[in-house]
Amino acid sequence: MAHTTEPTPVVRALYHDDDVLISAVKEIRAAGYQISEVYTPFPVHGLDKAMGLKETRIAMAAFMYGLLGLTVAVTLTWYMMINDWPQNIGGKPNYNWGMNMPAFVPILFELTVFFAAHLMVWTYLVINGLYPGADAQNPDPRTTDDYFMVELPAADGLVDVLKKSGAVEIAEA
Amino acid sequence: MLCPLPLIRLLPNLPPNLTALEDMFVFTSKMKLLAGSLTLVGLVFLLIGFNTDYSSHSAEGHGDAVAHAEDHGAAAHGEAASGAAPTEEAHAEEAHAEEAVVMDAVDEEAEAHESMEHADADHAAVTHEADAHAADAHEGHGATHDLSANRPWAAFLVNSIFFLGIGIGTLFFLAIQYAAQVGWSAGLIRVFEAVAMFVSIPLLGILFLAVTGGMHMHHLWHWMAEGIMDPASANYDPIIAGKEAYLNVPFFTVRTLAYLVIWAGTAYLLRRNSLREDAMPKGQNMFFTQRKLAATFIVLYAVTSSTSAWDWVMSIDTHWFSTLFGWYTFAGMFVTAMTVLNLLVMYLRLNNHLPWINANHQHDLGKFMFAFSVFWTYLWFSQYMLIWYSNIPEEVTYYLPRFKGEYKPLFVMMVAMNFIFPILVLMSRDAKRIFGFIGLAAVFVLAGHWMDHYIMIMPGAVGYDYGFGFAELGGILFYAGLFLWVTLSQLAKAPLKLQNHPMLTESEHFHQ
Numbered sequence: 001m002a003h004t005t006e007p008t009p010v011v012r013a014l015y016h017d018d019d020v021l022i023s024a025v026k027e028i029r030a031a032g033y034q035i036s037e038v039y040t041p042f043p044v045h046g047l048d049k050a051m052g053l054k055e056t057r058i059a060m061a062a063f064m065y066g067l068l069g070l071t072v073a074v075t076l077t078w079y080m081m082i083n084d085w086p087q088n089i090g091g092k093p094n095y096n097w098g099m100n101m102p103a104f105v106p107i108l109f110e111l112t113v114f115f116a117a118h119l120m121v122w123t124y125l126v127i128n129g130l131y132p133g134a135d136a137q138n139p140d141p142r143t144t145d146d147y148f149m150v151e152l153p154a155a156d157g158l159v160d161v162l163k164k165s166g167a168v169e170i171a172e173a
Numbered sequence: 174m175l176c177p178l179p180l181i182r183l184l185p186n187l188p189p190n191l192t193a194l195e196d197m198f199v200f201t202s203k204m205k206l207l208a209g210s211l212t213l214v215g216l217v218f219l220l221i222g223f224n225t226d227y228s229s230h231s232a233e234g235h236g237d238a239v240a241h242a243e244d245h246g247a248a249a250h251g252e253a254a255s256g257a258a259p260t261e262e263a264h265a266e267e268a269h270a271e272e273a274v275v276m277d278a279v280d281e282e283a284e285a286h287e288s289m290e291h292a293d294a295d296h297a298a299v300t301h302e303a304d305a306h307a308a309d310a311h312e313g314h315g316a317t318h319d320l321s322a323n324r325p326w327a328a329f330l331v332n333s334i335f336f337l338g339i340g341i342g343t344l345f346f347l348a349i350q351y352a353a354q355v356g357w358s359a360g361l362i363r364v365f366e367a368v369a370m371f372v373s374i375p376l377l378g379i380l381f382l383a384v385t386g387g388m389h390m391h392h393l394w395h396w397m398a399e400g401i402m403d404p405a406s407a408n409y410d411p412i413i414a415g416k417e418a419y420l421n422v423p424f425f426t427v428r429t430l431a432y433l434v435i436w437a438g439t440a441y442l443l444r445r446n447s448l449r450e451d452a453m454p455k456g457q458n459m460f461f462t463q464r465k466l467a468a469t470f471i472v473l474y475a476v477t478s479s480t481s482a483w484d485w486v487m488s489i490d491t492h493w494f495s496t497l498f499g500w501y502t503f504a505g506m507f508v509t510a511m512t513v514l515n516l517l518v519m520y521l522r523l524n525n526h527l528p529w530i531n532a533n534h535q536h537d538l539g540k541f542m543f544a545f546s547v548f549w550t551y552l553w554f555s556q557y558m559l560i561w562y563s564n565i566p567e568e569v570t571y572y573l574p575r576f577k578g579e580y581k582p583l584f585v586m587m588v589a590m591n592f593i594f595p596i597l598v599l600m601s602r603d604a605k606r607i608f609g610f611i612g613l614a615a616v617f618v619l620a621g622h623w624m625d626h627y628i629m630i631m632p633g634a635v636g637y638d639y640g641f642g643f644a645e646l647g648g649i650l651f652y653a654g655l656f657l658w659v660t661l662s663q664l665a666k667a668p669l670k671l672q673n674h675p676m677l678t679e680s681e682h683f684h685q
Contacts, residue, residue, distance in 0.1 A: 046684040102558050
């Protein structure tokens with residue numbers, strides 16, 4: 001998401017309801033203003049569409065991470081259990097990887113999920129600037145509790161549009 | 174036109190101001206013709222199928238093959254210990270030299286295993302088992318108990334279970350919508366109801382099979398064979414006799430009847446209340462009645478879903494048991510139902526019957542189809558891996574014809590169609606919103622789960638006398654025609670949008 005570090009003055013409008021927020025975002029964009037950021041205390045379904053954000057590619061990344069995890073698991077089980085130190089466990093065939101594959105499925109599954117989930121979370125945090133030690137980007141702490149804030153560059157006539165859209169508080173900074 | 178079920182005729186009629194709405198679904202004469210002709214052609218095929226002689230294969234020794242295969246897994250030592258039926262063994266092995274080679278490898282494993290663990294008490298039981306199976310092999314030669322005679326009945330059971338899945342899976346899903354007070358699906362409840370009303374028809378089909386089995390017209394369920402529980406009989410099987418308290422014809426028939434009453438009764442009550450609600454003033458009274466009914470049904474279904482799977486499917490392989498079997502069957506049925514619902518909603522949307530339903534709703538239905546395909550695989554593999562790993566003869570018998578025998582190609586193809594195909598086609602978010610992808614995945618998943626039920630039933634019921642002929646195709650057409658008839662006539666009976674459901678607005682505004 002875009003950072004608002006540029007010195008241009010911004011307007012921040014607070015809303016008290018997620019449904020009002022979504023309709024307000026639609027109204028503001030319909031009036032021709034570009035929203036730079038929305039802060040919410042919880043994920044609001046449909047907000048990304050209302051804001052016109054482009055589709056996330058995290059799903060494709062997760063799929064790739066999953067494939068990576070699967071590859072690691074296959075390599076790991078093959079090297080440890082077949083190539084390097086084959087053992088007779090419960091009389092199961094260990095001549096090649098394929099014959100012993102059913103025994104490895106839990107590992108294949110777990111590592112696929114592990115890689116997909118962990119790498120996806122880290123990717124998400126880094127891309128959004130939420131990595132550990134990053135400065136909090138939160139102009140108003142109330143948006144972590146029960147308020148929703150729309151932030152956008154100041155422009156003529158904007159305040160009227162915001163008022164009409166149901167904002168409970170408008171601040172220019 | 175005659176309604177297929179008297180229960181359906183008891184449903185309340187809606188006031189004319191509701192049934193005259195412009196967006197009413199119409200069960201066109203074209204669709205009536207399609208549904209009717211499918212049913213009739215299916216019926217004719219079924220009659221041909223039931224009057225075909227399938228025993229020609231057994232002359233080549235096919236009939237014995239599976240009993241033979243199961244013997245080997247069940248008790249590799251049994252033959253030697255009891256010295257049972259050497260002629261039959263030789264005969265079967267002659268005909269199936271190829272299989273014998275495959276099974277030999279298994280024998281070695283089983284032998285090694287047994288010498289360690291089955292030395293004393295267990296060994297006696299295993300030996301008995303072999304005796305019993307040898308007795309089966311004996312009978313395989315007689316005209317009366319030829320396994321191939323089960324073929325049309327088994328084919329009808331496969332189709333009954335497959336189509337039952339569509340009805341009962343949807344009924345369960347409908348019950349969840351009320352019990353969990355689901356909002357997003359409120360606009361689709363009429364579609365769920367229409368499909369759930371179909372549940373009674375395959376249930377009647379299974380009741381027919383249960384009654385004819387009890388009358389010894391077929392021995393689809395092995396424990397129904399004559400004399401199997403009688404110590405004086407040559408056919409006596411002590412392991413099966415030990416299960417007599419549960420597996421006996423009167424109790425079995427009563428259970429089948431109980432499932433029919435509980436399942437079809439719930440479908441009927443949910444539908445009746447929903448129709449009544451349409452004519453009522455706005456309010457939530459009926460919603461909470463429905464919720465109690467749905468919650469009660471879910472508790473009952475939690476038990477009956479497992480017991481019905483044991484009764485109708487697992488008891489075919491009477492010696493074998495799996496504690497996971499009920500869930501495994503349920504998962505297959507539920508994903509079948511979700512797939513059919515996806516197709517039906519897609520059809521209705523394409524014809525502009527559901528303007529209040531959008532890609533978000535379809536996406537959620539698609540998620541169910543995707544998630545339960547994975548869930549089914551999870552259960553399938555959980556069952557398979559434990560049995561493969563422990564390699565105990567009494568458990569591993571089940572997988573010998575399926576994974577080592579002739580059924581292997583079907584088995585592997587079925588797993589691929591039910592797991593790899595949906596996971597690759599439906600994983601992406603967009604795919605669940607595009608008709609082409611859903612439709613493609615749906616066709617494969619439906620075919621895959623039909624094959625799954627086929628492989629669950631056929632090896633135990635007919636051995637290697639399987640095939641795809643008039644009996645199988647006839648059952649599919651027969652049930653498909655009835656499904657279309659019941660579902661579409663139910664869709665046409667009431668407005669496709671509930672009139673007073675409290676969650677309707679939420680459903681219309683659903684987005685993700």
